[in-house]
Every structure is written in C-alpha cells, then in structure tokens.
Amino acid sequence: MMKKLAPILILALAFQACSEDKSNQQNPIVAQSFDELTVSKNFNWSSSDQIQMEVELKESSLFPMDLQGTKLEIRNELGDRLALATIDHYNRAHFSVLLPDNSNGFYFHLNATGQSWPLELKKNVVLQISDPLDQIASSSNKVLGKQAFTGTPPGTNMLGNAGFEQTVAYKNVGYSFDPTSGTANDQKWYVTDNEFSQPQQNGSKVFKVDNNRWTHLWQIHTVQPGDSIYLSSDYHGYVRAYLFFYSNANSSYAQSSTSKVLSSSDKVIGTVVPNNSTVVVALFNLYDNAWIDNAFLSNPAAITDTDNDGVADGDDDFPNDPTRAYLSYYPTVGRQTIAYEDMWPLKGDYDFNDMVVNVKSSLVKNGDDEWVSAEYEIALDAFGGGIESGLALRLTNSAKNTMSSIISSVSGDASLDPDVTNGIILFSDPDQVRSQYYNNTEAGRMADPDTIRFTINFLANNNGASFLNDFYIFHKNQRGREIHLSGFSGTAAADANLYNTGDDVNGTYKTTTGLPWAMDIVLDGENFRHPMEKVDMITAYPRFSLWAGSAGAQNSDWFQTPNLSDIIDLGGL
Known part of the structure; x- marks a missing residue:
C-alpha cells in the first residue's frame, strides 16, 4: 500500500511546492534586508529584458517566399538598426537581446518586403508576412531603395510593348505571377484576367482596367544581383507597382519584394537586386478604370557597393571596408x-x-x-x-x-x-x-x-x-x-x-x-x-524587495527611487 501511495505523495508535494512558489511571486513577502528575501528559485537577478529569441517568418499561403540569407532587423523608434540576424533555410532568425526593463518603441523590420512588426520579447516569435497583393496589408510597405523620382530613371527600357500600342493578349495564368507563369525576356505582358481594355488616351493607347475591377499585369526579366533596378510608368487612378525577385526562372518562391502606390511626386521604385536573385517579375496592380502607359523597367549597373563585399552601401555600416559590413550592440540599447x-x-x-x-x-x-x-x-x-x-x-x-x-x-x-x-x-x-x-x-x-x-x-x-x-x-x-x-x-x-x-x-x-x-x-x-x-541593497532601494520577491513582476522601476543618502551618484562627481 505504501508503495502505491508514494508516487501520489511525491506528486502532491511537487504540486504544493509549485503552488507555493507561484503564490510567493503573486503575494511576495516584503523583506527588510537582502538576506531575508524569499525568491523564486529560477529568478535570474537581472533588471533587464534579456532573452535568446528564435523568430519564425510565416509567408502568405498565396505568395510563398524564399527568405534564406536575407536579414531581419531590430530597430528603434527613429528607424536606427540596433541588431540584425540572417534568416536561415527554415525562415527563422535568431537574436540575443539585452534591453532595459520595460523597453518600448522597438520593432522588427524585414528588408526583403519592407514590412515591420512590434518587437516581442519572448523565446519564440512568429511574424506573419502579408500577402504583397493584399492592398490593405501592403499599404505600409516601404521601398528598399529609399529613392524618389519624378522623371525618367536611368538605364535602357527592358519592357516589350511598353507603350501598349500592340494588343495585350490575355492568357489564363490566374494569379500565379511567378517566373513559371511565362518566359523570361520574351517581352510579353501577362494578365490575371480579361477585364481590361486598350483605349486611346492623349493620342496613345493605354492599358486600362474595367470599372470597379482589379487586375494585375506583369513581365518577367533576368537581372544582375547587386545592380540597381527601376520600375515606373505614366498612370491615372490607383496603380501600385511591384518588383518580385526570384533566384531563377524555375522558382515559384520569391526571395523578396517591394512595392509602392504611384503618385505624381514619386512614381518610381528604385532599389538593388538582392544577392542570389537573377529573375524579376515587374508587376502593376490597377483598380477601377485606372490606366498605365509608357511603362519602364531598367537594371543599370549600380555603384552601390563601393567596397565590393556583396552588401549595398545603403545597408553597409562600413561601405568603404570590404572586411566589415554590419554593426550591432550589446546591450542592444x-x-x-x-x-x-x-x-x-x-x-x-x-x-x-x-x-x-x-x-x-x-x-x-x-x-x-x-x-x-x-x-x-x-x-x-x-x-x-x-x-x-x-x-x-x-x-x-x-x-x-x-x-x-x-x-x-x-x-x-x-x-x-x-x-x-x-x-x-x-x-x-x-x-x-x-x-x-x-x-x-x-x-x-x-x-x-x-x-x-x-x-x-x-x-x-x-x-x-x-x-x-x-x-x-x-x-x-x-x-x-x-x-x-x-x-x-x-x-x-x-x-x-x-x-x-x-x-x-x-x-x-x-x-x-x-x-x-x-x-x-x-x-x-x-x-x-x-x-x-x-548599506544593504534593500535599505538603499526600498522598492527592490518587492521586485525580487515577485521575480521581477512588480516594481520593475525599483532603481528610480533610492534613498539618496544611501547611494553613490557617480554623475555628481
């Protein structure tokens, strides 16, 4: 009988110990001296947010992406990069983060899409990548190249039938606009549906979407990694331009993308072709009687990697040093x-x-x-x-x-x-x-x-x-x-x-x-x-006792309210 009861007794004791530990954290005893403290056995005695994070990026089921080798950053509210990690084959990135307690204003930023998420301080984080063709989700996307143009960008136009004087032949390829939907460099436009026309505007044919309808129009071209790339067009109405980058012509997984809604002051996407990308899909998304004309795509050689280390100057903290590229800090802040x-x-x-x-x-x-x-x-x-x-x-x-x-x-x-x-x-x-x-x-x-x-x-x-x-x-x-x-x-x-x-x-x-x-x-x-x-720590900092007794859950700002007569302020020396 005793042998049968023993496991139950052990389980009961373990449950009681866990319950007491949890109770101590919720209702900690306020100690009068450090030696009297009652603390959780797992308390780490760190007044900071310190964590080893694994961040998984979940792509849209409608738009798979190959992010391996691209960067995920942690930025502050000013947009300064504080830390970065390389995304692996499983679309995961790993960070070692050390921040002041209760920090805020920090966020994750994915350069490959321009998307951002608030920083979550936990061991396992999942970030959902928006479908780039989701108009609401992608409205906050930023342009990688950070360049604005009002005129014609540099380079030679790679697009065929850029002025739409020839008839655009509809092919039923649906929404599969990756390189496998057509042939690279064939100078042909591919369209998701037949809800468009090619009327005359200002004496020239244009590509125009039907009333209250959406459509997507694209061409596929080979490009050079590390070189500049530009996409633009004349337009009327709502038009969003996209650049989707792929490793090769047989891939259906984009490595990165960027987009913007065209405007009179900024109607050009200007960025750099990512490393290992050799194919681009240049796509226009039009809505409700919008039209485009004189589309333009160029891939001129870029003078953006001065030290030839494979990192564009805009992303390189040491653009003139081929042995160094990325700077981060520990603590992170x-x-x-x-x-x-x-x-x-x-x-x-x-x-x-x-x-x-x-x-x-x-x-x-x-x-x-x-x-x-x-x-x-x-x-x-x-x-x-x-x-x-x-x-x-x-x-x-x-x-x-x-x-x-x-x-x-x-x-x-x-x-x-x-x-x-x-x-x-x-x-x-x-x-x-x-x-x-x-x-x-x-x-x-x-x-x-x-x-x-x-x-x-x-x-x-x-x-x-x-x-x-x-x-x-x-x-x-x-x-x-x-x-x-x-x-x-x-x-x-x-x-x-x-x-x-x-x-x-x-x-x-x-x-x-x-x-x-x-x-x-x-x-x-x-x-x-x-x-x-x-001078005992609790005497110098009376709020310290509750912080330690609650395993850091309470009084996380204990260091802000010392007994001034009991502490050393080195700033006053």
Whole structure:
C-alpha cells in the first residue's frame, strides 16, 4: 500500500511546492534586508529584458517566399538598426537581446518586403508576412531603395510593348505571377484576367482596367544581383507597382519584394537586386478604370557597393571596408552594470559594491555574416571589496555553456586567458588599471571611474555563432575563486572544490534561498547608483524587495527611487 501511495505523495508535494512558489511571486513577502528575501528559485537577478529569441517568418499561403540569407532587423523608434540576424533555410532568425526593463518603441523590420512588426520579447516569435497583393496589408510597405523620382530613371527600357500600342493578349495564368507563369525576356505582358481594355488616351493607347475591377499585369526579366533596378510608368487612378525577385526562372518562391502606390511626386521604385536573385517579375496592380502607359523597367549597373563585399552601401555600416559590413550592440540599447559581492562561497553584506563595472560592446560582422571583431568599453565604477579581485570575461554559447574557440587575438587593455577557452583577462589586480586609488563607496577615496577598452578579433569561418558575455571576478591571490552572475557556471580555471561549500549550492552562485553574489541592470542614458559601503541593497532601494520577491513582476522601476543618502551618484562627481 505504501508503495502505491508514494508516487501520489511525491506528486502532491511537487504540486504544493509549485503552488507555493507561484503564490510567493503573486503575494511576495516584503523583506527588510537582502538576506531575508524569499525568491523564486529560477529568478535570474537581472533588471533587464534579456532573452535568446528564435523568430519564425510565416509567408502568405498565396505568395510563398524564399527568405534564406536575407536579414531581419531590430530597430528603434527613429528607424536606427540596433541588431540584425540572417534568416536561415527554415525562415527563422535568431537574436540575443539585452534591453532595459520595460523597453518600448522597438520593432522588427524585414528588408526583403519592407514590412515591420512590434518587437516581442519572448523565446519564440512568429511574424506573419502579408500577402504583397493584399492592398490593405501592403499599404505600409516601404521601398528598399529609399529613392524618389519624378522623371525618367536611368538605364535602357527592358519592357516589350511598353507603350501598349500592340494588343495585350490575355492568357489564363490566374494569379500565379511567378517566373513559371511565362518566359523570361520574351517581352510579353501577362494578365490575371480579361477585364481590361486598350483605349486611346492623349493620342496613345493605354492599358486600362474595367470599372470597379482589379487586375494585375506583369513581365518577367533576368537581372544582375547587386545592380540597381527601376520600375515606373505614366498612370491615372490607383496603380501600385511591384518588383518580385526570384533566384531563377524555375522558382515559384520569391526571395523578396517591394512595392509602392504611384503618385505624381514619386512614381518610381528604385532599389538593388538582392544577392542570389537573377529573375524579376515587374508587376502593376490597377483598380477601377485606372490606366498605365509608357511603362519602364531598367537594371543599370549600380555603384552601390563601393567596397565590393556583396552588401549595398545603403545597408553597409562600413561601405568603404570590404572586411566589415554590419554593426550591432550589446546591450542592444544602453549599458549593462554588473555589481558583485566578493565573499563567495560565503554570504556577503549585500551592498553590491565590492566591484561595480559598466559595460558596452560594439559587434562587427562581415558581408558573409561572420564575426569580425567586438570592441568593449568598461567603466570601473567601484572597488568596495575588502578582497582585491581581478576581472575577466568568457564568451559562452547561448545556453551559457563552453563553446568552441572563436577568438583569434585580443588587443588593448586585456589579454587572452591561456586556461579558459574564449577567455580574456582584463586585470588581475585593480591597481593594474586604476590611474589612482579609489573605491567610490564613501568609505574611501572618490574619483571619476577609470575606463578600459579592448578589442576581440575573431577566427575566420566562425559562422556568426551566437555568444554571450560572461563577466566575472576572481580573487587576486586565489585564481580559482570565481564569482559569476547566476546562470553561468565556473570556468575551467575555477576551483571546483569550493562548490557546495559555505553558502553555495552546486556551483550555481546562488544560496539555498536563491540569493546571488552578482546581479546586473541595463539602463539607457543614466548610470546605476550603487549603495554605499555596508548599506544593504534593500535599505538603499526600498522598492527592490518587492521586485525580487515577485521575480521581477512588480516594481520593475525599483532603481528610480533610492534613498539618496544611501547611494553613490557617480554623475555628481
């Protein structure tokens, strides 16, 4: 009987534990000191929006697209690119994002179609690509080339019967306007239906759609990747012009598209043929007695890739450098402050000022989507610990585990760590980098923080592998005594004999009650004001307790309301 009840008892206990954990988050206890906090065992102690995202792009069932190799971007409200990822064979892109808590105004942008979506901060995101022929959905599409014309664009007209003086013969090809609907370069127009006429307008024949009807008219042509391409026409009424790009004449999956409604001030689409595209479908969509005449399509050689790296100058952050193309940042916005306690594996005093560093990095990829370099700028805000500690960095994979070596060399104020794969030593002793002695805790000398800078150069053929920054401190006289943000494990140089000693649990850098030895916060436009020496974090920031107890669900702006007499404002130095 006991054997039969045991699984039920275990299940009941597990359910009770989960229920208690959920209840604690919904109705957290407001602690008076850090050591009294009751927190979720999975709480990450990060006051930021930090996530590894997989974004899947779902194309319209009526208009399949081949997006492999194209870019998905994250942009801010000003349209500046903050991060980008290459779309794979499965129409998926992967991002490592670190933003200030409760950030807004950011969005995804797909260059291949010009479509945008609000940024969703979750592990799995699905973005629905609008059918480009859906008039309402496509009304917000933007032109890739960002060029406006009122006259005739450059180049020689590739279209046959561009003035519609010859009869346009209707062929029943339906709405399958991909290259397989006709023959490339045959100079013939293809039409979705027969609801059109070719009357005289201003002494010349035009192509005119019937009253209150829609129709689509197109030609198919071969083009050169990387070259400019323009489509225009004289028109009357509602006319939308499209360019659909395909890898070859036998493909029914578009790689990208762009469109615009023609207007008197801007009646030309001007863009660049995407890499690996060799066929274009130039299409006009007309509605309700609208007409077009003197259609024009040209594909002149473009002087848009100055450094010949395969990335058009408009998309290239380094248009004159063939070894560099794309710039992104980590954190994606703002700067990351990491604050440490240095007594691990024993609990500290929880003032989180034993070392405080402020980090920003700029990451560079080349035109083949491989990492080239990463530049780091680190402000050394405080040295409040009684133990002299060094600072190091390890690059891990997105699961925070060791990854294959991707670092070629390091220059500047850092050096390679011979004992740690993808490891870098910034300093082993604070006096190696401080221009003068300071601690910035009010218990000793105050000074403007020193800043160190270094550059990582990456090995070739790294495939743009995702990585995370694991900044950690270690004791000057005991290299194996490392202190990491929770979620990261010790390095190969860590002393594993210290795991499960003192207050540590299994080398997780958390106590049995889930308390950390390090925490981070991302802020944009301001510095984190760390507590003074021996001032508990909750004393300095009274709203912190509810934030931690609710696993970040409440008081996410806890850092905005400190007790001013208990914190260090480095901006006031």
